[in-house]
Amino acid sequence: MSFVNFTLRPFRKGDEPSLAASINDKKIERYTQNIPYPYTAADARQWVSRNLKLDRDKTSNEKNFVVDIEGRVAGSVGLSGICGHRAELGYWLGVEYWGQGIVTEAVKMVTRYAFKELGLRRVYAHVVPANKASARVLEKAGYKYEGLLRKHAMKRGKTFGLLLYAKIR
Numbered sequence: 132m133s134f135v136n137f138t139l140r141p142f143r144k145g146d147e148p149s150l151a152a153s154i155n156d157k158k159i160e161r162y163t164q165n166i167p168y169p170y171t172a173a174d175a176r177q178w179v180s181r182n183l184k185l186d187r188d189k190t191s192n193e194k195n196f197v198v199d200i201e202g203r204v205a206g207s208v209g210l211s212g213i214c215g216h217r218a219e220l221g222y223w224l225g226v227e228y229w230g231q232g233i234v235t236e237a238v239k240m241v242t243r244y245a246f247k248e249l250g251l252r253r254v255y256a257h258v259v260p261a262n263k264a265s266a267r268v269l270e271k272a273g274y275k276y277e278g279l280l281r282k283h284a285m286k287r288g289k290t291f292g293l294l295l296y297a298k299i300r
């Protein structure tokens with residue numbers, strides 16, 4: 132499959148405007164747990180500054196990469212809750228870039244990084260059942276479905292289940 136050229140890199144100062152422009156979409160908020168809509172300039176400033184701190188901290192348990200297209204933040208793939216031999220994977224991509232295989236490729240790269248560079252043995256992800264594109268990304272990247280976590284998440288006072296996917300080494 133051919134896809135738009137992208138690179139993965141850490142967040143940096145100056146990313147705030149393109150981050151806010153790419154992420155500020157109800158279609159991204161809908162299936163994620165911690166991304167607000169509307170996503171304000173202040174949210175973007177806070178997120179970039181948080182990541183600059185995380186990247187300086189060698190003991191940090193979180194690592195977020197920018198999906199960079201022509202110098203702009205098009206999306207992000209990250210590892211959080213890095214603890215012992217495992218971590219949780221999360222990702223999003225600006226709507227204009229959907230359907231080109233970008234996140235599948237980026238997830239493969241970050242999973243390789245987790246296993247090879249961080250020495251992890253298990254990377255897992257939670258997916259809202261209606262989010263077929265996300266489940267497909269994980270399957271294409273070699274993740275296996277492990278089950279339904281009942282009432283695992285809560286948003287606006289409503290609980291809902293999440294599908295658990297993982298890749299092990």
Ligand SMILES: CC(C)(COP(=O)(O)OP(=O)(O)OC[C@H]1O[C@@H](n2cnc3c(N)ncnc32)[C@H](O)[C@@H]1OP(=O)(O)O)[C@@H](O)C(=O)NCCC(=O)NCCS
Nearest residue numbers: 159162222223224229230231232233234235263264265267
């Ligand atoms: C999920 C998301 C990251 C996918 O990014 P992407 O770069 O478009 O994904 P890819 O192009 O690599 O792969 C998408 C796959 O899902 C498939 N797909 C898309 N919509 C689908 C649908 N409604 N039903 C079934 N499959 C679907 C595509 O056809 C493709 O599979 P294919 O290559 O076999 O044809 C993107 O849609 C997104 O940011 N969504 C909002 C945030 C989000 O859901 N984050 C993940 C939380 S777990």
